[in-house]
Amino acid sequence: MAVDRTLELESDDRRATSDANLLEAEGRTATDNDETKGKVIESTEMTFRDTVIPSWKGQLTFRAFVVSALLGVMFSFIVMKLSLTTGIIPSLNVAAGLLGFFFVKTWTKAMEQCGLLKQPFTRQENTVIQTCVVATSGIAFSGGFGSYLFGMSDMIASQSSDADWPTRSMNVKNPSLGWIIGFLLVVSFIGLCSVVPLRKIMIIDFKLIYPSGTATAHLINSFHTPQGAKLAKQQVSALGKFFSFSFLWSFFQWFFASDDENCGFQNFPTFGLKAYQNMFFFDFSTMYVGVGMICPYLINVSLLLGSILSWGIMWPLIETQEGNWYAAGLKPSSFHGIQGYRVFTAIAVILGDGLYNFVKVLGNTGIALHRQLKNKESRTVLPVATDGATVDGVGAPSFDDQRRKQVFMKDQIPTWLAVGGYVAIAAIATVTLPRIFEPLEWYYVVVIYLFAPALAFCNAYGCGLTDWSLASTYGKLAIFVIGAWAGKSQGGVLAGLAACGVMMNIVATASDLMQDFKTGYLTLASPRSMFVSQVIGTAMGCVIAPCVFWIFYSAFPDLGKQGSEYPAPYAIVYRNLAILGVEGFGSLPKHCLTICYVLFVAAILINVARDTAPKKLARFIPIPMAMAIPFYIGTSFAIDMCVGSLILFIWEKRNKTKADAFGPAVASGLICGEGIWSVPKSMLALAKVTPPICMKFLSKDMNVKVDDFLATLGR
Template structure:
């Protein structure tokens, strides 16, 4: 409208030739703009392809592939959950493998003349959504945190061991079915506000959508085929490497994971390369700063702090308590890491909340300014602003509405069922505690979904920790406050986690023209799969590895102990801490806040500042996995220097193959353990002096 207005004023002044020249320039500008838009437009590439109805996007073949991939990814997430708790985004792997399996399926049917419905990017989006929703339950289900933290195995390592609830397949599945769907219904009425009105970016959802869109172009399909081949090669290598390593692990502290690659003294302080294909792959996916942060945290704790505190044995804490007692060195390891985790979590919580409210204020203010304009001008200016892609996407995103009454009714119905059934699973969790959570949860779910859209950071664990403190303190130690707090954490985490996940998927669906209804239904089906698959996978681990959750185990489940001790702190206060531990907790808590503040104040240069949450992870379990992750980073860094284009194209596929192969090896390894079949060889490394004593003993 501005150009037309200027043209009119020029004509009125008599400069007709200038007006014609301006018109010509304006037409050229419009043509250039149109050509540029066509060059970058995604939807013009697909404009001749019919978008299937939302029902046709939901196919049996898509859910069959989703189920197979859900089992695979649940094993991967469970292994990561029970080892270090670092879980990278697996959306790329899910999208890539979903594309490969269904493309192979449809090509076979096409050759045999039996193909009725072609494979579309919308169907690919449904698979990715379903798989991520299902494997996401392996994280939000708390198998490596609050849920396993209720068990006697973890309780025996704490000061409060009388209050426990051992895992059973029946109640775990029932619990997940009751709490895992509420977050989906809470965010559905806000989908238009989040995606269209506020135009939130949701970086992970956007990246996944671009990936799926590229797969379904001719060039993208060729690249995807090559990526799958690379993934398959490294999957096979990783699986076979896991199988080879198994032969040397007859007992604990045996095998390649006990290789003192940096020396025996370093090995004693958990500094060694353990030949884990999983964490090399994780290191290739995670940003460099995360890997460096984990290594720095390991050096700070196991290289400096713990050796210094061990010198205070007999002064700060009693001698001969054993490595597992929380009244000894283990107490410092656990509680100081908790201090750092809480400092980082609370800083990011308030940061995202401030971002959320500031963003809401900005959107409301801009909306009011827009409403001042005349209606005709507003409509025409909006049509000029919207590209072809946006018009097409908005049209289809608003086409298949999910009624608000359905979302609200579903939330109320599930909440009512939950309030009446959860106290039967956890008698310590009273019905009025649950009611309070469900009254506040929609607001917190919105905050998490909105914050995730701005920052790509889901704070589900932080919201869960808030629930632990509030409900645990409310219940008190005499009324099972520890279990009540952990159960409340599970309820809250599932709601806010699934809310942000669904919002990410709505963004992916918006950019691939997948219907919101198909996204919602696939999320429901994926969550249903996860509520059954994830507990079964955890049950295999729980029964196959009797030392699961202990410090010396291959699967120490570090966050289970952390979450339980957070619950104990919330109920009992700080009286259980060893001498000077509280002071060190305060120092690390404040340091985490200060580091984050400096990181944000430095802006772009802040990317070189370490991340406190990542630094806190090795405080308890050691930095051995950080060595693996840094090796993965180094491989990717060198590869990028040699050939950046190839590294960008195939790096995620190599990483996914390493993670998937090693992750799926845990299934046969668990089956062998359940069958009582033990590896035939123990490979151990001894110092020269110890070896001489062993030789002398055996010789005698």
């Protein structure tokens, strides 16, 4: 799964290639030396012309999968923590590529000194590691542990708008390690089979760029040049330093957190107690500072604007209507009170933004595909790719193009294997899934699998054009269609969430595999090794991700509870989407629906403005999807991310070259350090070891009252 350097919003799935800045600093090879127009440009593949390409089996080494498994576990913890806190997941490709390169280089150097090295480390093997690691950790995201899958649980149902339904028990399925692993094994592989027969059309005939896959390939190519290897060593050093700092800082903070959710540095009233009560504070999370350094400035500013709009303006105003718009004295988690406004307005913006981008990307995909097929016999290709150089500007294939095409077409994946695999897995799923989820009838599953290949193709093609995966949008579509079909009295909520998981996994893995084929095409990795590494990585993820989730689930009894350390905010959002699909809007508090309509239309209009305004202005127009995220979960993470943006901005002003080269490595270190701290933290929680200190902050008046009370106890 080759994703971008930007925010992989669980609800947004926007994928762009901000890795370009990094590549400018570290990935330039002879390809960039276009000395004269009209002459053959010295190519990347000429740089590697004396390097032997291993066979596809030779690319699948034991050491590659050992390193992939270790990194897969590490990144699964990171992705899981992010999924269960805010749902914002940045790209970890740079970290995966760097660490994979570093570990295998260290391995091969040790073997070489012992005289035991049989096979040198190649960029093809590096590509296999990259593919396998991201496929493994990707299951921690697409598995729905922070969204649709955990949204089925009783913990989330008790906080959702169906909490009082008499049929709630039909729409609840609590997590269990056995059925989760079984579910993922059934649904996670079929997407790989759906687009395999189209790999030549997508990569060679249509020349789709797949920006994330292309950026990853250039990164790997650069590592294996002498200059790139030297820079990679420096980047790993930077990553290690900030990893250590982040891990130790998280360890230090743990001592002050006690058992009370209001204790610790994460509740530091940075801007005063009044601002803290309205969720405006900096919580000293190095993870989200790192995420902010990776995400584009516009994403972070959009998050901050959404925080100000919701927690700074809307919620304080609506709270003044308590007793008028909604009953006074309701529980904070009641969807008939302020909680209903917070969740459903966020859903309205998510749906408006998602619908607009769904129509736009689907429309662009259809138009581009029509033009491509119409001009099939001409020299015209999609204006999205420049895979290699041309000769005399007339479009003659370059050495790079010829070499890559030769290798890409050498090891074919039989079409019968893909088609037969799809049919076999679909048949198994049709029998198995209704046994896991009783409301999900077998004919619902058949309908999903009949439409899935077309949707997988659309997602893979659109991702190749724009780098945007609409996997979660297709998942939400399945929620509404299957949920409404099943109905409220027949477990429609559970059926819709399960259908979301099936659809989301199919279309997500399809686009991910095609991204990997593009990476393999540009690094001369065999399509077979790409396919096998994706399968092995997915298989590892189907076991590793549920086990990682189970550690969190067992260690933190309040997992999924609003206000806890791991609130799993998107689980409630997805569950309420399913409730809307089967029930409609009748249960919303007063005027909530009107506000939702306004925000839904506003999200569409903002997107229209972004796409129609001149580029100079469009870059200042916020992204509605990013604005919606703080509506429900608060603002502290947005402030953390803006701090990360500020750090990167100052760094770029002082030394842009170094910032481009080392920024992603520093950010990855900050993310990984706090993410890995969750492992010993979970172990301590399972062992019933609690922090010894509770650090709280009180107002001056409250502190006087506490002192007076303590004084009375001492008499």
